[in-house]
Amino acid sequence: MSRAAAPLQWLSMGLLALGLLGLSPALSLSLLAFGLAVLTALKLREARSLEERRVVALLQLVCAGLLAALRPELAPSLLQGLAILMALAGLLALELGAGPDWKALLRRSLQVLLAALPIALVLFLLLPRLMPFTTFGAGQGMGAMTGLSDSMEPGSIARLAVSRQAAARVAFPLGGEPPPQEQRYWRVLVHERFDGRSWRSAAPTFPRPVVGQPAPPPPPPAAPGEGIQLWLIEPSGLAAVPWSGSGRPLSADLRLQRSGELLNRAPGSQRRVYALTRTADQPGWRTAPPGPVDLLLPLGENPRLEALAAGWRRLGSDRERLDAAAGWFRGQPFRYTLEPGALPREAPLDHFLFESRLGFCGHYASAFTSLMRAAGVPARVVSGYRGGQWVQPVGGTGYVDLRQADAHAWSEVWLAGEGWRRVDPTAWAAGDPLARSGAAAGSRAGGGPLDWIQQQWWGLDIAWARWWLGYDGEQQQALVARLLGEQRHLLGVVVLLAVAVSLAAGLGGLGWLGRRHRGDPLRLELERTLRAFARQGMAPAAGETLGGFARRLAQRWPSLADPLEAFVANYQQQRFAAAPSRAGRRTAYRLGRVLRRSLRTGNRPAEAVQRDHP
Amino acid sequence: MDFGRPQQGERVRLRMRNLYILPTRFGWLWLAGTVLLQVVGVQMQSNGTLLLSFLMLSLFLLTLHLTHFNLQGVELACGVPAPGFAGEPVPYPVWLRCPGRSEGVRLRLGREAPGPALSLAAGEHELAVAWTPPGRGWQRPGLLRIQTTAPLGLFCCWSRWQPQTAQLIFPARRAGPVRLLAAGSAPVDGEPALASRQDGSDDWRDLAPHRPQDSPSRLAWKLLAQGRGEYAKRFLDRPEAAPLLSPEPGVPLETALEHLSERIWSWHGRGLSYGLELNGQSVAPGRGVLHRDQCLTALACCR
Numbered sequence: 001m002s003r004a005a006a007p008l009q010w011l012s013m014g015l016l017a018l019g020l021l022g023l024s025p026a027l028s029l030s031l032l033a034f035g036l037a038v039l040t041a042l043k044l045r046e047a048r049s050l051e052e053r054r055v056v057a058l059l060q061l062v063c064a065g066l067l068a069a070l071r072p073e074l075a076p077s078l079l080q081g082l083a084i085l086m087a088l089a090g091l092l093a094l095e096l097g098a099g100p101d102w103k104a105l106l107r108r109s110l111q112v113l114l115a116a117l118p119i120a121l122v123l124f125l126l127l128p129r130l131m132p133f134t135t136f137g138a139g140q141g142m143g144a145m146t147g148l149s150d151s152m153e154p155g156s157i158a159r160l161a162v163s164r165q166a167a168a169r170v171a172f173p174l175g176g177e178p179p180p181q182e183q184r185y186w187r188v189l190v191h192e193r194f195d196g197r198s199w200r201s202a203a204p205t206f207p208r209p210v211v212g213q214p215a216p217p218p219p220p221p222a223a224p225g226e227g228i229q230l231w232l233i234e235p236s237g238l239a240a241v242p243w244s245g246s247g248r249p250l251s252a253d254l255r256l257q258r259s260g261e262l263l264n265r266a267p268g269s270q271r272r273v274y275a276l277t278r279t280a281d282q283p284g285w286r287t288a289p290p291g292p293v294d295l296l297l298p299l300g301e302n303p304r305l306e307a308l309a310a311g312w313r314r315l316g317s318d319r320e321r322l323d324a325a326a327g328w329f330r331g332q333p334f335r336y337t338l339e340p341g342a343l344p345r346e347a348p349l350d351h352f353l354f355e356s357r358l359g360f361c362g363h364y365a366s367a368f369t370s371l372m373r374a375a376g377v378p379a380r381v382v383s384g385y386r387g388g389q390w391v392q393p394v395g396g397t398g399y400v401d402l403r404q405a406d407a408h409a410w411s412e413v414w415l416a417g418e419g420w421r422r423v424d425p426t427a428w429a430a431g432d433p434l435a436r437s438g439a440a441a442g443s444r445a446g447g448g449p450l451d452w453i454q455q456q457w458w459g460l461d462i463a464w465a466r467w468w469l470g471y472d473g474e475q476q477q478a479l480v481a482r483l484l485g486e487q488r489h490l491l492g493v494v495v496l497l498a499v500a501v502s503l504a505a506g507l508g509g510l511g512w513l514g515r516r517h518r519g520d521p522l523r524l525e526l527e528r529t530l531r532a533f534a535r536q537g538m539a540p541a542a543g544e545t546l547g548g549f550a551r552r553l554a555q556r557w558p559s560l561a562d563p564l565e566a567f568v569a570n571y572q573q574q575r576f577a578a579a580p581s582r583a584g585r586r587t588a589y590r591l592g593r594v595l596r597r598s599l600r601t602g603n604r605p606a607e608a609v610q611r612d613h614p
Numbered sequence: 615m616d617f618g619r620p621q622q623g624e625r626v627r628l629r630m631r632n633l634y635i636l637p638t639r640f641g642w643l644w645l646a647g648t649v650l651l652q653v654v655g656v657q658m659q660s661n662g663t664l665l666l667s668f669l670m671l672s673l674f675l676l677t678l679h680l681t682h683f684n685l686q687g688v689e690l691a692c693g694v695p696a697p698g699f700a701g702e703p704v705p706y707p708v709w710l711r712c713p714g715r716s717e718g719v720r721l722r723l724g725r726e727a728p729g730p731a732l733s734l735a736a737g738e739h740e741l742a743v744a745w746t747p748p749g750r751g752w753q754r755p756g757l758l759r760i761q762t763t764a765p766l767g768l769f770c771c772w773s774r775w776q777p778q779t780a781q782l783i784f785p786a787r788r789a790g791p792v793r794l795l796a797a798g799s800a801p802v803d804g805e806p807a808l809a810s811r812q813d814g815s816d817d818w819r820d821l822a823p824h825r826p827q828d829s830p831s832r833l834a835w836k837l838l839a840q841g842r843g844e845y846a847k848r849f850l851d852r853p854e855a856a857p858l859l860s861p862e863p864g865v866p867l868e869t870a871l872e873h874l875s876e877r878i879w880s881w882h883g884r885g886l887s888y889g890l891e892l893n894g895q896s897v898a899p900g901r902g903v904l905h906r907d908q909c910l911t912a913l914a915c916c917r
Contacts, residue, residue, distance in 0.1 A: 029658070065650075091766050
């Protein structure tokens with residue numbers, strides 16, 4: 001048992017503990033991982049014998065596997081990979097005697113890992129995926145983390161407006177320009193129910209999967225011309241996830257609600273990744289007719305608001321009422337601010353519309369939607385994100401970076417013949433941040449070096465999400481179809497063959513690596529050359545010096561006299577040099593090669609020598 | 615794991631036909647862990663867990679070969695064993711030639727505990743394997759078992775071989791009574807007798823300047839009285855006559871031989887001369903390693 005074994009195993013343990021830090025304790029699997037890690041650490045503490053130490057290494061690997069299931073993101077995956085490497089090095093150190101040092105151990109475990117990786121990749125890429133055995137585990141882990149909430153009361157988003165925390169990223173991997181700044185509205189929640197103070201969403205906080213119900217069939221993959229929007233969102237605790245409002249879901253986890261909310265069945269305590277097509281067609285939710293709930297307004301709460309709206313009721317069409325309201329808003333001195341102060345409990349919207357005229361998006365959306373409803377136009381509040389910065393990482397696909405500060409609320413009104421139309425009343429106020437950020441977009445893109453590094457890292461993150469997390473059953477099927485075409489029944493044979501070939505390649509590679517580090521390079525070069533002569537029937541006699549043997553060779557092949565002399569002189573000079581140099585070794589290689597080539601060609605030694613002495 | 619047909623012969627070359635390989639208990643546990651991770655990976659649809667599970671499976675496949683390669687082509691032969699004593703660990707020389715690097719090699723003779731894991735570079739090695747012979751005489755050490763579990767401990771690859779060369783084993787050393795036969799002879803001729811003579815009190819030999827720590831009884835009073843200064847007398851012990859060692863009567867022969875073995879060993883250590891008288895066979899008194907080994911060999915081969 002090498003002395004390095006215990007430190008390596010403790011190092012692996014430390015890395016696993018670091019990986020455990022970010023787990024949410026709500027998932028039962030993460031409790032399992034916690035428990036297993038604690039047990040492994042205890043076992044490592046009391047382990048004395050070889051057998052026990054081996055079991056510790058295995059437990060560490062299982063722990064890393066559980067962590068990989070819980071934290072599949074890029075940074076935790078790197079950490080888990082390192083922990084796996086250390087666990088393997090610890091296991092190797094158990095078997096090799098006290099001799100090998102740390103560097104040799106790590107190199108050896110990397111070699112073994114690299115030799116085993118091709119087989120693992122073949123199995124991973126080609127073996128058909130199984131569906132989950134039960135739906136246990138999905139939909140767990142509720143509890144609001146950060147970001148939007150399903151109940152919107154003007155004032156509740158104020159706290160988000162100052163947070164620069166990352167919220168989501170959307171990339172367009174198949175190319176294409178980002179949408180223009182004024183088109184970047186990413187909807188999440190639709191708030192239809194209004195009780196006079198707060199707007200509530202009708203969508204469930206979390207869709208509970210029905211036990212025993214088979215998972216819905218995966219949607220068909222994107223057609224060639226459709227384009228893709230790939231979303232990666234931070235833990236939010238909401239089932240509804242942001243999207244652009246157009247496009248068709250590509251992930252099986254997604255479900256599109258009639259109201260235009262996109263629900264994701266994956267647990268909200270984790271980071272989620274999903275994809276939609278990027279098409280400009282009109283999706284169904286935009287033309288889904290409004291229900292009575294979209295006109296609901298508690299009467300008498302805000303009398304001045306109702307009186308104002310009553311005047312617009314007399315107008316002929318919804319469109320005219322909307323224009324009237326827009327004109328009225330533009331004509332009033334509304335101002336955007338993050339600190340509007342609390343609204344009174346009595347007639348809060350009246351106070352906002354006719355007295356303070358200070359507020360942020362929630363105030364404007366809430367007041368405008370109420371006005372529209374009072375005027376008889378079906379309307380609702382939508383919350384989500386607005387804007388976002390376009391980032392183009394080095395050598396990667398560009399993405400729109402959304403922060404919590406980009407959280408926003410706006411209105412949607414139903415216009416007969418057109419469907420739901422987005423209206424953003426905040427844009428009518430003076431000091432709207434979107435207008436300002438649009439003007440300052442150029443200057444903000446610069447940022448500091450730390451920002452730049454973070455943007456590059458997120459670019460990597462998106463690539464990871466696209467290529468690694470996105471590799472699922474469908475991708476696997478597509479790959480097999482591309483490789484085998486119609487010959488799908490040959491998959492088993494192909495997998496077996498590929499495993500055998502990678503196994504042979506791995507073993508061959510390990511053998512080659514092992515030989516490379518064996519023995520004195522100068523001596524090896526000499527023996528290689530002697531072997532070449534031995535094939536021609538010339539071997540040194542017992543007790544013959546190298547010089548004597550070279551003279552004998554030169555007698556038989558006079559043309560080789562020069563390269564022989566050069567080779568022998570260099571060999572002896574290097575052999576007896578006080579400090580053999582790397583350059584001398586390289587000269588030995590070169591001269592040996594020249595000599596052997598001259599021996600092979602036999603008749604043109606001079607040219608060969610010249611070629612190697614440019 | 616210790617079964618399989620033992621190989622016979624002076625030299626043995628390990629190859630497919632005489633190497634055995636099976637998963638260790640840890641290997642089976644490893645497979646169970648692989649299955650567990652596979653289940654978790656399928657259930658959670660997690661690529662990382664699935665890949666780790668496949669990686670563990672491929673390490674299992676890979677180490678099957680790596681473990682086998684550790685012993686494949688290794689040649690085994692005996693060295694020339696040096697004599698040893700019964701009842702205590704005795705090194706038995708084993709000669710190994712490895713065609714490539716052999717990792718985690720453990721050798722074990724008979725029922726002894728396996729030795730430490732050795733990493734052997736390509737080339738020839740002479741290793742000493744300890745075993746504890748039960749009795750005296752020419753003994754063969756029993757089956758030699760060579761095994762390795764490197765690099766990951768998932769597989770145990772082993773082979774068994776019966777070494778042919780016997781090792782001379784002296785009787786165990788046990789303190790006890792020994793019969794001393796007075797040998798008439800003084801120190802053996804031709805040996806420098808002076809070496810064994812020590813400072814003593816028998817013979818007056820020399821004078822030396824008196825030192826304060828010298829006893830006053832050693833003071834040369836006569837010279838002092840003559841006013842020639844303080845001198846101390848130096849004396850020497852007379853050398854003993856070398857005795858012949860012989861088994862104590864009334865003690866069972868094996869025990870008596872063990873007592874003799876211990877006595878010879880300790881007297882050799884003190885540089886004393888001795889002879890041996892054993893069942894009519896006798897070794898003349900003498901000293902030195904060769905003499906000691908001659909006596910011990912006589913003990914070992916005594917019938």
